[in-house]
Amino acid sequence: EVQILESGGGLVQPGGSLRLSCAASGFTFDNYAMSWVRQAPGKGLEWVSAISGSAHTTYYGDSVTGRCTISRDNSKNTLYLQMTSLRADDTAVYYCVKDQSSWPTDFFDSWGQGTLVTVSS
């Protein structure tokens, strides 16, 4: 059974940094691309970033380019999102999602339960 568990969310001040983690199990981790998708309170879904199964290729959405870094440790079956220069509009639930293929993107076939990031003073 595929299991995806995010952690690392919380309250952070504007301009601060945060690192989200995502522990995955139940599948061969390095065979699949992974992404982060976020959802602001009461709003729709926004794709944030993706990384290939090998970790050689990364992609970012316009709203986080230059402020976020996606990475993965395939030996630990863990995905990360390092976020810096956080702004109020980064406030959202951040979902870790598994892609159907090794190369981003096909479709997202498994989602974690999400971790809430709140940017506020």
Added chain:
Amino acid sequence: IQMTQSPSSLSASVGDRVTITCRASEGIGRYVNWYQQKPGKAPTVLISEASTLQSGAPSRFSGSGSGTDFTLTISSLQTEDFATYYCQHSYSTPPWTFGQGTKVEIK
């Protein structure tokens, strides 16, 4: 590529046939996926590549379309189908944008 869903919300009764449309700002072949999200829960995939029903999705859900215009149809709405539905493109290069969502409510 922008994805525009319509309507943004709808009210329907159990047993109704429901259709949600998604229009892409440029041609994207059949690279559209549909997700269902219930309140307080993560989304789940229903349809991939415009019309492929994913494992676990009920057969009353179907998808169609290609190019710029896509449709998600629920043939006979059930109580458990009241949720928000999102289209998303997976064409070529990112960003792989989602539509703004369609909330299906009980009439």
